Amino acid sequence: MIHIKAKLELIYKSLYKIYGPQGWWPIIKKNSKDTGIACTYHPEDYHIPQNKSQIYEICIGAILTQNTAWKNVEKALINLHQINGLNPKNINKINFEELKQAIRPAGYFNQKAKKIQQFNEFFQNLKNKTPSRENLLNVWGIGPETADSILLYAYKQTSFVIDVYTKRIFSNLGLIDENMKYDEVKSIFEQNIKSDLIIYQEYHALIVEHAKNFYNKKSNYSKDPLIKILQK
DNA sequence: AACCAGGACGTGA
């Protein structure tokens, strides 16, 4: 039997070969005001954050995408940007009701508005430091997956992100137990994958992309091509 | 027209 390290590496290389680099996290494309063109997302604009504003944007996106399709999050982020809400300098100036209406398309808007408000306070107290995982988990509204997403994509920390897709895929492949807890699964990945930022970032993004193709609730998991790849 | 999406929190047992 092949060691789990070799399997995780084989899976990564296979997914990378199939889908190519994903370039997560998506960053909004902000057109200049004088063009009057609405903000949009372009895959070619995905990149590692370059400044504080983009770090903040990723954090807000990570909160907004909780149990929500990214397409809906895009609408909310564009709304937020249009009221100047993605600039960390202005986060105190937006009133609560305006915030709620802007993020409405992302669902759970009452809860998420409160989560964003809580995060804002935390973010400002951070100054320009990198938060620890514990710091993030102490913020109301930030659980393990959101914390790891923020660490990995906003702050470039090698913290592997686990989500429902990860559990579905790897339990289907027999590499983890389906009722393992978050931190158990996380440590399996972190102990068996080279601790490299780009690999961590791409691996999680590739898992999501692959899951969208083969691991929707209604899909038949036995059709996953990774099964045959692992059999060789 | 139900069902689900890149979760997290509150509650009762």
Place this chain on the structure above:
DNA sequence: TCACGTCATGGT
């Protein structure tokens, strides 16, 4: 600890 209910919009 753990299982379950709740939160909400938009796409299929």
